Amino acid sequence: MLKRSKVKSYTKKFPRFENESLSLYYAPRMPKAMIKETEEAVALARKFNDEVARPLSLELDRKTHEDPDYLPVELVKKANEWGFYTMWIPKLFGGKGFNLPSISYFLEEVGSVCVGIANVIGVHYLGMAACMMLSNTRIIKRVMNDVVEGEKTGEPCLISYCITEPTAGTDVEEVDLEAKGRLGCHARKVPGGYILNGSKIFISNGHFSTWNVVYAYTDLKKGADTKVALMVKRGMKGFSLGTHENKMGQRVCPASVLNFEDCFVPDELVAMDPDIIKSYTKKTPRNVNMQHIDYVFSISRAGVGAFGVGVARGAFETAMKYANETEIDGKPMVTYEWVQCRLAEMYANVRLGRLAYTEANLANQHRGAYNILQMKPIYYYLKYLPVSYFKKVIAPLLDKPIATWILSKWYIDWQKPDDQHLTTGLASLAKFSCTDLGVRNCQMALELMGKAGLRHDSGAEKIIRDAKLLQIYEGTNQLNRINLFKSIVAPACPKATFFEE
Amino acid sequence: MLTALNNDLKPFEDLITKFSREELKPHVEVHDRYPFGDLDVDVIEAGFNKIYDLGFLGIMLPEKYTGIGQGISTLCMMLGHVAEVDASYSLIIFTSALSQEIILSAQADSIAERIYPKAKDAKEYLVAFPSFTDPGQSKTLPEASPSGKGYTLTGKLDYLVLGSFSKWAVIPARISSNRGYSFFLVNLNDRGVTKSEPIFSLGLHACPIIDISLNNVSARIIGEEGEGERYFETASKIMHAAAASINAGIIRGSLREAMDYTKEREQGGRPVINWSEVRMILANMAIKAKVAELCVTQTCRAIEENLKDWGMISIATALHVHDLACEVVTDGVQLLGGNGYMKDYGQEKRYRDARQVQALLGLAPLKKLVLIKEIVG
Numbered sequence: 001m002l003k004r005s006k007v008k009s010y011t012k013k014f015p016r017f018e019n020e021s022l023s024l025y026y027a028p029r030m031p032k033a034m035i036k037e038t039e040e041a042v043a044l045a046r047k048f049n050d051e052v053a054r055p056l057s058l059e060l061d062r063k064t065h066e067d068p069d070y071l072p073v074e075l076v077k078k079a080n081e082w083g084f085y086t087m088w089i090p091k092l093f094g095g096k097g098f099n100l101p102s103i104s105y106f107l108e109e110v111g112s113v114c115v116g117i118a119n120v121i122g123v124h125y126l127g128m129a130a131c132m133m134l135s136n137t138r139i140i141k142r143v144m145n146d147v148v149e150g151e152k153t154g155e156p157c158l159i160s161y162c163i164t165e166p167t168a169g170t171d172v173e174e175v176d177l178e179a180k181g182r183l184g185c186h187a188r189k190v191p192g193g194y195i196l197n198g199s200k201i202f203i204s205n206g207h208f209s210t211w212n213v214v215y216a217y218t219d220l221k222k223g224a225d226t227k228v229a230l231m232v233k234r235g236m237k238g239f240s241l242g243t244h245e246n247k248m249g250q251r252v253c254p255a256s257v258l259n260f261e262d263c264f265v266p267d268e269l270v271a272m273d274p275d276i277i278k279s280y281t282k283k284t285p286r287n288v289n290m291q292h293i294d295y296v297f298s299i300s301r302a303g304v305g306a307f308g309v310g311v312a313r314g315a316f317e318t319a320m321k322y323a324n325e326t327e328i329d330g331k332p333m334v335t336y337e338w339v340q341c342r343l344a345e346m347y348a349n350v351r352l353g354r355l356a357y358t359e360a361n362l363a364n365q366h367r368g369a370y371n372i373l374q375m376k377p378i379y380y381y382l383k384y385l386p387v388s389y390f391k392k393v394i395a396p397l398l399d400k401p402i403a404t405w406i407l408s409k410w411y412i413d414w415q416k417p418d419d420q421h422l423t424t425g426l427a428s429l430a431k432f433s434c435t436d437l438g439v440r441n442c443q444m445a446l447e448l449m450g451k452a453g454l455r456h457d458s459g460a461e462k463i464i465r466d467a468k469l470l471q472i473y474e475g476t477n478q479l480n481r482i483n484l485f486k487s488i489v490a491p492a493c494p495k496a497t498f499f500e501e
Numbered sequence: 502m503l504t505a506l507n508n509d510l511k512p513f514e515d516l517i518t519k520f521s522r523e524e525l526k527p528h529v530e531v532h533d534r535y536p537f538g539d540l541d542v543d544v545i546e547a548g549f550n551k552i553y554d555l556g557f558l559g560i561m562l563p564e565k566y567t568g569i570g571q572g573i574s575t576l577c578m579m580l581g582h583v584a585e586v587d588a589s590y591s592l593i594i595f596t597s598a599l600s601q602e603i604i605l606s607a608q609a610d611s612i613a614e615r616i617y618p619k620a621k622d623a624k625e626y627l628v629a630f631p632s633f634t635d636p637g638q639s640k641t642l643p644e645a646s647p648s649g650k651g652y653t654l655t656g657k658l659d660y661l662v663l664g665s666f667s668k669w670a671v672i673p674a675r676i677s678s679n680r681g682y683s684f685f686l687v688n689l690n691d692r693g694v695t696k697s698e699p700i701f702s703l704g705l706h707a708c709p710i711i712d713i714s715l716n717n718v719s720a721r722i723i724g725e726e727g728e729g730e731r732y733f734e735t736a737s738k739i740m741h742a743a744a745a746s747i748n749a750g751i752i753r754g755s756l757r758e759a760m761d762y763t764k765e766r767e768q769g770g771r772p773v774i775n776w777s778e779v780r781m782i783l784a785n786m787a788i789k790a791k792v793a794e795l796c797v798t799q800t801c802r803a804i805e806e807n808l809k810d811w812g813m814i815s816i817a818t819a820l821h822v823h824d825l826a827c828e829v830v831t832d833g834v835q836l837l838g839g840n841g842y843m844k845d846y847g848q849e850k851r852y853r854d855a856r857q858v859q860a861l862l863g864l865a866p867l868k869k870l871v872l873i874k875e876i877v878g
Contacts, residue, residue, distance in 0.1 A: 169768075177768060177769040180771075181769060181770060248834075248842050248843075338870075443827060447864075450865070451633035453703075454660075456700070468834055468842060472839055476838060478779075478782075501776070
């Protein structure tokens with residue numbers, strides 16, 4: 001047999017075995033309490049589905065068709081009452097501190113009933129992720145405090161991530177495209193802050209959110225190198241909400257237009273700009289920009305993967321229910337082999353998708369954004385110390401520049417390029433695979449159900465409308481394929497270039 | 502439909518293209534809001550009367566019944582062009598043709614005479630039919646009982662296309678003494694007919710669909726007792742090609758809008774269409790569009806030349822073109838990115854409509870089993 005050194009040498013060769021088999025390496029390292037926590041999140045989602053999502057899903061969808069201007073504010077309030085907007089805020093910042101990978105399982109559960117409702121909850125955490133990955137602890141503390149307060153007062157405080165522009169969608173998710181794209185959101189440096197002008201579109205939850213993480217550019221021709229990240233609060237002068245889009249599906253979650261007209265954003269709400277980056281690292285602003293995008297999307301794309309598995313499950317469960325209740329030629333539909341094979345394939349798609357987003361989560365846990373929180377000592381320290389301790393001892397430190405400096409160094413300089421590539425690549429893999437499987441299951445469900453699946457009250461037709469958006473947002477599935485290739489496959493293709501064909 | 506292979510179709514093609522462009526296109530978004538929105542039912546009915554006045558509702562109906570006596574090629578060409586703009590109207594024309602084919606298959610002259618020559622408007626000419634149902638697959642159909650010279654029907658029928666609009670409907674029902682089912686002509690204004698609110702469906706919104714309940718409703722039998730399955734089989738064989746032509750039209754519309762958009766929209770500083778993966782997706786859509794057109798055209802030719810096995814060819818074409826359509830419309834949305842998902846563009850409607858069309862004439866997997874049964878024997 002081989003000596004240990006030889007084993008190591010072979011397994012480290014490309015493709016590195018550890019990178020290809022994260023479950024094998026990292027599942028045993030997971031703090032055991034995470035499993036119970038995840039079970040609790042799943043149980044809570046199932047209870048919410050029974051009591052809120054299932055009874056409301058079709059009714060709210062129908063309402064949005066009857067009145068396209070209707071915004072289901074009461075749904076957001078319900079989610080707030082259930083504590084969903086603080087569940088995954090770390091205790092350090094006043095939240096309930098559930099482990100972050102558990103949100104995927106939660107979103108899958110809610111998404112299996114209504115992915116639009118899951119998005120109303122999940123996209124808030126996209127905003128949170130964007131805010132946190134900017135690493136300004138003072139800003140994070142302030143925004144998260146507002147969210148926690150919003151839960152106490154019953155007035156939900158949500159966060160939106162605002163990057164898409166009328167003439168730039170995919171371009172803002174990849175620095176090589178951002179450098180050449182037709183950008184329109186301009187930030188001009190003035191004493192004491194920035195003046196923001198331009199529009200953002202397709203902003204999920206825009207009409208519900210209090211805080212917005214907004215990307216803008218000091219030079220629209222050099223977007224990749226001049227990006228600034230600003231925190232814009234509802235009510236600030238010069239910021240207004242436009243319409244919300246008339247979408248095919250996921251209609252309970254508004255896709256909003258945000259307009260900025262000479263909106264002054266003070267320095268205290270500037271989370272990132274090229275000067276701030278220079279004060280923490282020798283990396284170029286463009287590289288840090290890409291790293292930030294990768295951090296955020298590595299988290300959110302795993303979440304969209306969970307949405308994809310949610311719709312795959314929703315379609316599977318709807319089709320199975322129909323097959324159980326229907327007869328063909330006097331025999332239950334489920335007795336036919338062709339039906340059994342299709343239901344088996346749909347179930348397999350659900351399980352395969354879950355494996356994909358689980359791998360993406362493991363990458364985030366051990367090689368990406370969650371790393372710091374998932375180290376066993378830190379995990380247990382955060383889990384078992386009382387909130388009052390964090391409030392009294394830790395919270396005051398978060399306002400100090402040193403806290404921001406440590407977190408920025410940690411996220412910007414600590415992560416190795418190999419880790420960045422692995423996390424972003426696997427998140428892309430999960431995103432496009434799970435959402436493609438989701439749409440595939442919806443199609444299979446409709447074929448199995450025929451006219452019964454076409455009726456709104458069957459639920460099946462809504463799922464296929466909802467599902468399609470998953471292949472588009474958080475980067476189109478084409479961009480995600482390219483990102484996977486660029487991040488993980490490309491080392492085997494040294495001649496490959498990107499976005500230069 | 503490749504009209505280049507059949508010059509006789511050209512005048513009809515010009516007419517339908519002009520109609521679709523001028524009469525349908527400006528109203529697609531408003532019509533798609535039905536059954537919600539401010540759309541006046543009169544507006545929808547005016548649209549139906551327009552296609553009635555132009556003769557689109559009797560394309561294959563013999564001239565003796567006031568139809569225009571054309572073949573399946575003409576019907577498919579028209580359905581495709583209309584579907585390219587708004588497939589809802591294709592469903593209306595399709596349903597009209599399907600109910601006529603049932604009546605013609607049954608050689609029910611007296612029924613045809615009673616409806617078509619006497620019709621004063623679309624309401625009286627358009628005969629409602631459960632176009633998404635293969636009655637043979639339905640566990641529950643209304644019950645028919647002999648009554649005097651005719652019959653009375655009692656029971657429920659779901660998903661009746663045009664049920665809220667038309668005066669007449671062709672209804673499948675079972676007579677207890679028969680093994681199979683039969684077709685009946687029912688006046689939907691009869692007091693015993695209870696109509697549901699319009700059903701909110703995945704696609705083809707502008708063509709109203711309802712459920713109905715029948716309570717001792719007078720009905721006239723179409724053809725012979727217990728022969729419904731045979732009539733449906735004959736009619737549906739030919740109408741599968743028509744269903745395929747609707748989706749072929751939707752494919753064309755999807756490809757056209759994707760091409761137009763990707764030429765205009767920029768990504769990374771150049772038109773989206775210049776990125777090779779986008780071209781690859783467009784190429785795949787274009788290939789499917791061509792294949793769909795060819796399938797429909799050749800199927801029509803096979804039907805009109807009474808080729809051996811034309812019925813199987815027709816079913817196979819429909820199944821294949823529907824699959825192609827569902828793939829193309831999904832890519833069609835994708836190529837427009839977020840905009841493709843919004844109702845300001847046509848792609849999301851095609852994404853819904855293509856799948857609705859796929860369900861015409863019964864469950865797709867069962868059609869496959871019927872096909873292989875015919876092939877194997």
